Each structure stands twice: as structure tokens, then as C-alpha cells.
Amino acid sequence: MKILICDDEALIRNVIKEYLLLENYEVLEAQNGLEAIDIVRDNDVDLVVMDIMMPKMDGYQAVREIKKIKDVPFIMLSARNEEFDKLIGFDIGIDDYVTKPFSPKELIARIKAVTKRTKGEDATYKSETLVLDDLAHEVTIDGEPVDLTPKEYDLLKYLMQNKNIALSRDTILSNIWGYDFYGDERTVDTHVKTLRNNLGKYRDVIKTVRGMGYKFDAKEKSK
Amino acid sequence: MKILICDDEALIRNVIKEYLLLENYEVLEAQNGLEAIDIVRDNDVDLVVMDIMMPKMDGYQAVREIKKIKDVPFIMLSARNEEFDKLIGFDIGIDDYVTKPFSPKELIARIKAVTKRTKGEDATYKSETLVLDDLAHEVTIDGEPVDLTPKEYDLLKYLMQNKNIALSRDTILSNIWGYDFYGDERTVDTHVKTLRNNLGKYRDVIKTVRGMGYKFDAKEKSK
DNA sequence: ATATATTATAACAGATTTGTGAAAATTAAA
């Protein structure tokens, strides 16, 4: 279980880190929002503990950016003053918050609560799903319709029909564009790009197979 | 859907309130058990979130009193210590409990679960009042008849018979105009246009599926 | 580490699709 701690104060990071290590969590650290984004992108982070007041990019902005990349739970750290009210009004998925000064024990308790909840156990609420309803000609993520162009839709459908099978650009082109398409192979790349962007947190289901092409990865989690 | 939050800490009340408002619940607040009793007496409260440790009258007592007045579901808040054990033994109708520290998201999830359970599914649906009575051969919106031409009527009927299914212009033409219609496909567009205009506030139930055709969208919500 | 191959992204002109109004054609009614 990997926890990312994002705070500009090394002292705070260290305290939290020590407690987490005692509980057998793996710990990653970031000094600011930008670093946090990179770390989330490159690692399978299970939860982020994030300070609000930080240089370069504040916590709110960082959460927004990270949510675009991955659906990972957040616990926010904030001072007990006006920051707090702002936090409340901040409607994107924050799982919990802790106001400074906080006791390490309390923070750990909350981290445990959140990880337990998101990791299944009593996961009666969230059903995370990417669904392509071909009859309705509609793609939904967690029930919310996703706006895809016709080509994006066709591409996703074709990739999903061939789950876990690596498909060359050539194969993709002849199946979706037709055998008589004589355009650039890079065209596929562009559509993969736009499709990924529209899939939001599911952007990673389309894996690049270097030297080969692309595939829809039905397995959850990886790396 | 009205939720009463009963807790002596304004901070906690505010946090819960903000999250609930985001989910379109109505929120009432009480600072202690006595206030809660009055509020339940005077309002159509659908659920009570109640802290156990409170001045004047504790949560247990308040639940007992309120149960005498009205059978309303409860979710209790309690600290993770000995209070918790007491709660377990407390057998009058408590629907759920959440131990502090709790994450707002978790509490909301439980509130949703309880309200869904007690109210049944349809509570959130608004009454769909677009009706096509095929026997009467009449379409009404909120009981008021809508004036449709024969083709418009046929088109609407066909789309409604195929709710949530994307239909190509070609399919529509051969089903309504007949397989032997050799006219312009765009004829469909024109009839969709006039039909939409006649459907007034329901014009959006007919969705354009770009590159494909049209569909009748039975789902609520759209933004 | 550097060079090379491969993939990702942004930008944009051109192509396609759809919405719409209006005219023409057809059908039904008076």
C-alpha cells in the first residue's frame, strides 16, 4: 500500500512518514504539487496526503490535476483558519481532511479508514466502470456519458472487442478505416490520443505496445 | 430529502452540511438533543445524523425521545472508544453508525444507502409527463395534448419503442416510410426538427448521435 | 551517456455532418 505525502515542510513529511512506516505502508514524498503529479503518474499510489499551502502549485490545483490522471483518494491537510472553509466548498472528490495542528495518530487513523474503504472490504458504494453500450451507441464512466467522436467510438469499440490483444496500426486502420485507406499510420496515434483524453481516469486502459501498436488492457492495475 | 444533523460542534455540522448540499439534500441543524426533538416534531425529516456525546441531552436519550414521535432512520456518530461498545448494545432502531474520525465521503455514502433503502428507488425521479397514448393516438405533455402531424407521431412512436437505442436514418426510413422509400435521408432530419419543436421542453429527449442517427433518450440528467 | 527509433501532442486547414429555413411537391380537405 503506497502513500504519497505532499508537503513543502520536510519536518511534517518525516513525522508522517515515520508513523506510516510503522504501519507497514510504503511512502513516497513530494515537496509540491508539480512533483506530486509526476509521482502519481509514474507510480501506483493508493492514497495521497496533501497539504494545501504549498509553493509552486497549491493543493487544490494539484488535486484537480491529479484527478484528471488517476482516481486516487485524497486526505487534505489544512490550517484551521479560512483555508478550511475553502476546503469545504471544494467539491471534487476529497475523501477526508485533517486540520493542523493534527496528531499523527489521528491522521493514521484516517488513512486507515480511507484505504480500508477504497480497497474493497466494505465497498458497497463505488462501482467504477467503463461501459460501452453499443445499442445506445454510448460510452459511460461511472454512469456518466462520455462524449466521443465517431472515430473515437469505433476505435474504442474495436479495441474492447479485442481485449488484451495487441493490434498493429495497420490492422486497426484496415478494420476501422477500411482496407482502402492509404493515409498515414500516425493517424491512429492521434485518435488514440484524443480517445485517451476523453477517457479521463480510464485513459490507461489503452496501452501502448512499443514497436507494435496498441491494446485495450482489461486487467486492472499494473506497473 | 431532508436530513437533520445533530451535533454540538458547528464545525462538524458545517462539513457534513456542505457535502450534503452538494448532493442536493436539504439540511437542518440542531445543536443538541432537545433542539433535535423540536425540529423533528415540526419538519418532515427523512433521516437524522446524530452525535452521541452532546450537552443537555445525549444522543441515546434523543433517539429514544424522537422514536416516540416519529419513525425516522438514524445514523449515529461516535468516538472510537468505549462509546462505541455502548452503541453496539443499543438496540433501538439505529440504521447505521459511523465512528469518529470519519471521512465525509463515507458518511455521505451511508446516508445515501439508508435513504435509498427507506425511500425506495424512485424518490429522486421527477415525474416524466411525456406520454404517447397509442390507443388514443395522442401525445401529451403534462396532460396537455401536443399537436403532431402523422409523420411526427409515427417518428416519435418508433423512437420511443426503441428507447435508448441509436437508430440510423436508414433504419428509421425503412421502418416508418417503408423499405421502398428512395428519397433523401435528410428527410429524417427535417422531421426530427419539426418534432423537436413541437415537443417543447422535451425537445432534448431526441438526441443526435453524430455519424449514426438519432435516439430517444429515456435517461434523466444531461447537464 | 549518446544516438536512434518510436510514440505523444498540439495546431490547423479541409472535410464531413447536422440544423435550419424556405421553396417545391404532394396529399387531403373543403
Next chain:
DNA sequence: TTTAATTTTCACAAATCTGTTATAATATAT
């Protein structure tokens, strides 16, 4: 027959989508 209502076609504008190019980022091999 004349008139009105309905249906169909058409054309243009607006909206949206597509493929290409150029450039950046990344992975792999030397």
C-alpha cells in the same frame, strides 16, 4: 377546383470531426 396542410427536397451556415504536419517527449539500443 380551390385551399390548406403536410411532406419532401434543397441549399447554406454552423458545428464538429478528421488527417496531416511539425515538434516534443520518451523508450530502446549502441
